[in-house]
Amino acid sequence: MDVRATFGGDLTFSRVVADPSVALERALEDSVTGYAEFVPADALLLGEGGDGLVAFEDGVPVRVRHSTGPVGDDAVTALALPGPYHVRFYDHTDPPLGPDAAIEPDALAERLAGDPALAERTRERAPETVDSGPDAVTAFLDDDASVEAIRERARADAEARAAELGFDPVSDD
């Protein structure tokens, strides 16, 4: 399908990726608002199986439609194939597709990319989370014990992984 002719927008990214997380990560990093075509290898090489259209808002995939008909979660299932994919991003101030095509923010990261860390970052970015807003942030920063616990865990991780990573940790002394 010629999505650009249908929806318009400027092409900002076009690449064949072995791992769709590369494209999803890029969308998150660049806070893409617009839409993307995900064309799996079979569609790319054999013209079979169809492709996916994904709407993004502020880097988060929010709606999906598969060219064979399914929308939403079913479209994610139809699109979840072994890579590679040709992915094209188009900037668009009003990303396409309706509420029937809505997906969970982490659906593509979990099921297309199989990347739990990316899924977590995508969830964090998604709007209306309990972690956003000044009240949530100031409450977090007022909770000395929780913040210290995060720092202590990170220090312990860094030191524990020093040998694994091959770096020399520095003593606090």
Place this chain on the structure above:
Amino acid sequence: MVEAFAVASGKGGTGKTTSTLALGLALAETYDVTVVDADTGMANLLFHAGLDDADVTLHDLLLGTRDVAVADACYERFGLTVVPCGTDLAGFRDADPTRLRDVIAELAADTDVLLLDSPAALDSAASVLPIVLADRVVLVTQPTVPALSDALKVQEYAASYGTGVAGVLFNKVRPADGIERITPKAERYFEGPIVGAVPDDDAARAARRAGQPLLAYAPDSPAAAAYYDAAAAIDVDGGDGEALADRFRSAVIPEEV
């Protein structure tokens, strides 16, 4: 003199690359600045700096398969020396990140300020290496709980490897974020000062699309003004270039990554 800063965030989407180039351009008004895309797995500095078609990149230096010198991967753009990284998967897969140490050592001998655009993760030796190699980190974060948590984690990793915190920069700040309430509370936990709060600004996205650094594309934008202030608040503590180069050469880094 030379001081190496890793610009790091611990998570994607904070505008780290935009910030690296913006701080680079602002610091370049006083210092000789070199910006390196050390985010070798998710390189995008080249798109921000209009270097999409760069022939020689950091990947070539880390691969070691082409007969190219470090100078061949250095591009003079916007008053900076820019060392972009390639984006092809083979380049990332086959690159030897440990060679970054030698590249940094060579660059350090001939600049005042080195800015390393660092990976938005702490999950591999390659992603931690820029933080290990730098003198100090500049933490780019947002006024949200997850972003602050990740910035704190990077700070602790940095401290574990003897790398200090030069400053903390809030980015993509919206009026509703209540940054004036958050800043004094956040400052208590960081080992360096909060050097600024850059407003969420469409100019940053437009600059990215135009393939130009924000400070070149929209120097009068509110975000650009905030970056100039932030750069001025970073106290560059230059050491001896040769000493730094020696330290890089002797840094303990893994044989296998």
